[in-house]
Amino acid sequence: MSKRPLNVGLVGGGRGAFIVHPHQRAIHFDGTRRVVAGALFPDPKIALEEAAQWPYPIKGYGSYDEMIGAQAQLPAEQRLDYILIVTPNFVHFDPAMKALNAGIPVFCEKPLTVSLAEANTLVKTVREKKIPFGLAHTYLGHWTTRFSRYLVRSGLLGEVRWVDAYYLQGWLATKTEDTGNQQAVWRVDPKKAGGSGCGGDIGTHALMQLRYVTGLEVTEVSANLEIYVKGRPIDDHFTAYCHLSNGGRALVRASQVSIGHLNDLGLEVCGTKGTLRWRQEDPEVVTISLLGQPDRVYYRGAVTPGDGFLPKDIPAALMAEPTIPSGHGEAFHDAFARLHRCFEDDVRKYQAGQPFECDGSRYATVVDGQVGMAFLDTCIQSSKDKGAWKAMPSLP
Numbered sequence: 570m571s572k573r574p575l576n577v578g579l580v581g582g583g584r585g586a587f588i589v590h591p592h593q594r595a596i597h598f599d600g601t602r603r604v605v606a607g608a609l610f611p612d613p614k615i616a617l618e619e620a621a622q623w624p625y626p627i628k629g630y631g632s633y634d635e636m637i638g639a640q641a642q643l644p645a646e647q648r649l650d651y652i653l654i655v656t657p658n659f660v661h662f663d664p665a666m667k668a669l670n671a672g673i674p675v676f677c678e679k680p681l682t683v684s685l686a687e688a689n690t691l692v693k694t695v696r697e698k699k700i701p702f703g704l705a706h707t708y709l710g711h712w713t714t715r716f717s718r719y720l721v722r723s724g725l726l727g728e729v730r731w732v733d734a735y736y737l738q739g740w741l742a743t744k745t746e747d748t749g750n751q752q753a754v755w756r757v758d759p760k761k762a763g764g765s766g767c768g769g770d771i772g773t774h775a776l777m778q779l780r781y782v783t784g785l786e787v788t789e790v791s792a793n794l795e796i797y798v799k800g801r802p803i804d805d806h807f808t809a810y811c812h813l814s815n816g817g818r819a820l821v822r823a824s825q826v827s828i829g830h831l832n833d834l835g836l837e838v839c840g841t842k843g844t845l846r847w848r849q850e851d852p853e854v855v856t857i858s859l860l861g862q863p864d865r866v867y868y869r870g871a872v873t874p875g876d877g878f879l880p881k882d883i884p885a886a887l888m889a890e891p892t893i894p895s896g897h898g899e900a901f902h903d904a905f906a907r908l909h910r911c912f913e914d915d916v917r918k919y920q921a922g923q924p925f926e927c928d929g930s931r932y933a934t935v936v937d938g939q940v941g942m943a944f945l946d947t948c949i950q951s952s953k954d955k956g957a958w959k960a961m962p963s964l965p
């Protein structure tokens with residue numbers, strides 16, 4: 570029997586918005602999800618105008634309160650199955666709480682919130698309501714990130730000694746915000762972005778790659794949040810030296826003033842037996858270096874179990890690559906689609922009253938968002954204290 574496509578409602582996305590578009594393409598990727606409604610702008614009149622001009626028909630609402638409030642009155646098949654929050658960071662918590670309290674699953678952009686207190690409240694609510702909540706750490710959706718997770722977590726590189734997790738950009742190397750660039754303006758405003766600019770915006774992605782692939786947690790940090798562009802109130806360069814839960818060390822670093830770097834997110838994991846390297850600007854490739862051997866270069870979908878490094882019993886779920894054969898390139902949109910596809914599974918199970926995973930193995934969770942916020946808080950404290958070592962707090 571064919572499945573009814575899931576109905577998705579957008580919070581944010583009007584007037585020159587950025588990340589809503591990769592998301593909405595990814596939502597439609599499989600034909601099993603579709604965008605049907607949106608509260609696209611803070612001003613209700615503009616929100617309705619933007620909805621009327623959306624590239625395909627959607628039901629416009631003047632605000633997310635109105636959109637969430639309207640659901641109970643709709644016939645079941647017209648109700649939203651989940652909402653997607655693609656607003657600036659300071660407008661994540663409120664719509665997320667309102668949707669959760671109305672029993673609507675939430676897929677939210679990162680960083681989770683603008684404070685650890687808000688993140689804690691969201692975690693508590695998700696646990697109480699037992700409802701799917703996904704966090705849009707895009708790069709977990711690359712098959713190569715999942716492959717890396719398998720390689721590192723199954724011990725093929727030995728014990729992890731050192732990790733370099735980085736996300737480097739150059740687009741804020743001058744006062745981009747003064748040119749009226751919509752994405753820059755709120756990102757350099759601490760009230761809208763949170764206590765860390767660059768760290769919150771892209772450092773959290775680097776942290777998430779580290780945690781997802783290695784399974785290790787950051788236990789202590791010595792951090793420096795720096796401002797290179799004069800007059801900017803928030804960090805545009807972020808460096809955290811980290812102690813890891815296995816006794817290893819890591820650097821989580823991010824920069825938005827590194828001219829020449831576009832979206833240079835990368836991960837290097839050095840273990841006692843070998844090193845793994847991955848870069849999102851070349852997202853189909855994982856390189857493995859073993860002592861005294863030529864490098865092994867693995868492409869998405871083109872791996873052979875039992876090749877002398879890979880075991881014979883690579884998990885079937887990892888090998889069952891559902892999209893196009895290797896060589897026909899996958900990238901950013903495919904990664905987003907993989908996250909929405911996995912979230913859809915959990916939403917359908919939730920609706921059928923079945924147990925669902927939401928365990929962080931296929932997309933980031935509300936707890937990952939909480940860890941991200943705790944990491945930022947700890948780094949901010951360390952930086953204020955001239956890079957003094959600070960322990961990560963224990964989380965409720």
Ligand SMILES: NC(=O)c1ccc[n+]([C@@H]2O[C@H](COP(=O)([O-])OP(=O)(O)OC[C@H]3O[C@@H](n4cnc5c(N)ncnc54)[C@H](O)[C@@H]3O)[C@@H](O)[C@H]2O)c1
Nearest residue numbers: 581582583586587588609610611655656657658678679707
């Ligand atoms: N996962 C990723 O790779 C990735 C990439 C870029 C941005 N992001 C995150 O996505 C979020 C949005 O970033 P962006 O660059 O798309 O920002 P943007 O400024 O391009 O878009 C934000 C949208 O939210 C709308 N908005 C603001 N307040 C609203 C309200 N109260 N009600 C309804 N709409 C409202 C704006 O009008 C705009 O349409 C941020 O949290 C950012 O950190 C994630």
